[in-house]
Amino acid sequence: MAGDASVPVLRVRDLTIEFATEDGVIRAVDSVSFDVQATETLGLVGESGCGKTVTGLSMLRLIPMPPGRIASGSIELHGRDLVPLDNRDIEDIRGRDISMIFQEPMTALNPVFTIGNQMADVLGRHRKLTRRQARPVAAELLAKVNIPEPDDRLDDYPHQLSGGMRQRVMIAMALSCNPQLLIADEPTTALDVTTQAQVLQQMKELQAEFRMAVILVTHDLGVVAETCQRALVMYCGSIVESGDTADLFSRPRHPYTAGLLASIPRLRRERLTELPVIPGRVPDLLRLPPGCRFADRCPRVQERCRAERPVLTGSVGSSGVACHFPL
Numbered sequence: 001m002a003g004d005a006s007v008p009v010l011r012v013r014d015l016t017i018e019f020a021t022e023d024g025v026i027r028a029v030d031s032v033s034f035d036v037q038a039t040e041t042l043g044l045v046g047e048s049g050c051g052k053t054v055t056g057l058s059m060l061r062l063i064p065m066p067p068g069r070i071a072s073g074s075i076e077l078h079g080r081d082l083v084p085l086d087n088r089d090i091e092d093i094r095g096r097d098i099s100m101i102f103q104e105p106m107t108a109l110n111p112v113f114t115i116g117n118q119m120a121d122v123l124g125r126h127r128k129l130t131r132r133q134a135r136p137v138a139a140e141l142l143a144k145v146n147i148p149e150p151d152d153r154l155d156d157y158p159h160q161l162s163g164g165m166r167q168r169v170m171i172a173m174a175l176s177c178n179p180q181l182l183i184a185d186e187p188t189t190a191l192d193v194t195t196q197a198q199v200l201q202q203m204k205e206l207q208a209e210f211r212m213a214v215i216l217v218t219h220d221l222g223v224v225a226e227t228c229q230r231a232l233v234m235y236c237g238s239i240v241e242s243g244d245t246a247d248l249f250s251r252p253r254h255p256y257t258a259g260l261l262a263s264i265p266r267l268r269r270e271r272l273t274e275l276p277v278i279p280g281r282v283p284d285l286l287r288l289p290p291g292c293r294f295a296d297r298c299p300r301v302q303e304r305c306r307a308e309r310p311v312l313t314g315s316v317g318s319s320g321v322a323c324h325f326p327l
Contacts, residue, residue, distance in 0.1 A: 008035035009213045015073035026285045028054045030237040041214040043228035051237040056183045056217045061090045096126040099174035103186040109158040116154030126177040141172040164195035185217045236293040243319035253326040
């Protein structure tokens with residue numbers, strides 16, 4: 001799918017995703033808008049349950065429907081809205097134009113098929129290769145992600161590989177059709193620190209080689225600082241702050257962003273007796289307050305915050321904050 005270089009690879013506008021439950025409708029993603037430029041790495045940051053993974057899954061239309069549904073908004077890949085597409089059309093796009101690396105490769109890979117069979121399925125579906133043609137291509141892809149003896153590994157089952165090796169296989173499969181956009185959902189969560197660093201470095205090198213855009217979904221601010229040019233901070237399904245990563249880390253404007261940064265463990269001369277935390281609890285998505293959703297946890301809260309919901313300032317793609325009294 002060709003596109004104008006001046007147009008973002010991905011344009012998301014007013015995306016709202018809801019889930020029906022026995023107790024009522026939960027709005028997991030609420031009027032989210034953002035752009036992703038070619039070759040850019042965009043970080044989607046927030047604590048568990050903030051809606052970042054649901055946002056990532058919606059790019060591939062992988063939200064289970066029902067109980068979930070895209071209630072409103074658009075997801076445009078080079079100007080083509082993916083929301084109204086039927087299953088056949090979206091299946092052509094998955095893996096070819098947009099690929100995803102899932103959080104836990106052991107559940108993403110099929111345990112009863114070899115690595116080679118699973119990679120051959122992807123290459124056959126999108127590149128029309130026979131299994132005989134797919135095998136050397138798959139081995140070359142495994143070599144690109146630094147898997148030793150790649151031809152032998154094609155005959156292995158997922159349980160025979162370490163966590164880091166399985167994650168590299170997922171990266172190789174995601175890149176097998178040279179996608180325009182790669183979505184990486186917590187790609188290093190289950191890995192040890194050394195393997196995390198190796199996987200992140202490989203992703204950066206492969207992104208430069210394949211010239212693709214990346215959305216990195218994570219709760220790890222260290223990973224964002226290491227890999228992302230821009231970041232979006234989500235809270236209770238909404239974007240509360242956006243901007244260049246360096247500016248966001250050095251001068252956070254939303255109290256929630258500042259709280260996340262303050263919670264990062266740091267080496268200090270004095271003994272660390274207590275890790276800083278954000279007080280309070282995330283509000284119930286079925287009973288959201290009328291004003292700012294962070295109000296009950298915010299050290300700067302005022303009456304206006306409890307009565308009026310703040311709107312994200314700035315245009316899409318620029319720095320912005322959804323706060324009545326920003327830092």
